[in-house]
Amino acid sequence: MKTKDYSHYIGQKFGRLLITGIIQNSERDKKRKRLRTIVSTICNCGNKTNTRIESVLSGRTKSCGCLLRETAKITKTTHGKSNLLRYTKVYKCWQNLKFQCEHETKHKSKLGMLSKRWKSFNNFLSDMGQPPTNDHKLGRLDPFKPYCKTNCCWMLDKEIQERRTNVVKEYSLLFKLFHNFRTRLIDTGRNI
Numbered sequence: 001m002k003t004k005d006y007s008h009y010i011g012q013k014f015g016r017l018l019i020t021g022i023i024q025n026s027e028r029d030k031k032r033k034r035l036r037t038i039v040s041t042i043c044n045c046g047n048k049t050n051t052r053i054e055s056v057l058s059g060r061t062k063s064c065g066c067l068l069r070e071t072a073k074i075t076k077t078t079h080g081k082s083n084l085l086r087y088t089k090v091y092k093c094w095q096n097l098k099f100q101c102e103h104e105t106k107h108k109s110k111l112g113m114l115s116k117r118w119k120s121f122n123n124f125l126s127d128m129g130q131p132p133t134n135d136h137k138l139g140r141l142d143p144f145k146p147y148c149k150t151n152c153c154w155m156l157d158k159e160i161q162e163r164r165t166n167v168v169k170e171y172s173l174l175f176k177l178f179h180n181f182r183t184r185l186i187d188t189g190r191n192i
């Protein structure tokens, strides 16, 4: 039986789940007579779960289970009193983000970075849910890409800083490579 390499999915996000590792690569599923791959994930709510990769990739599993629980809870508690939502942390976070993405504030790098889908609070809420703790903030996996479902996680300050440092390092390495390449071309009389 063939094995498939799923390692490139590590670090990618599907729904609320960030894939952090491949646990059992291609173990045979006896009942279904096919290969089975389990991925370890961390959910926006902070829960760690192991899920079959097909469920994650197909979108059948979008969270550790918190999404369903929250949706049910929010529908119940806010039924007929939507004002309550405005006092939640997730609402304040979305409101700040939207403001910073739409106005020239000191956070210039956020201007124009809000995805279309997240201009609606309900979409933001169903994608991200409540932050796991009060210390968690909305962070981007790639700080140069927009705020959207696949690029965001609830993170601690330290994690946000680490991401930024790592990504800046990666980008400057790419730039250096390109610069060297270009210099070589110019040296040989070609210009790009």
Ligand SMILES: [Zn+2]
Pocket (backbone or CB within 6 Å): 016, 043, 044, 045, 046, 047, 063, 064, 065, 066, 067
């Ligand atoms: Zn969760």
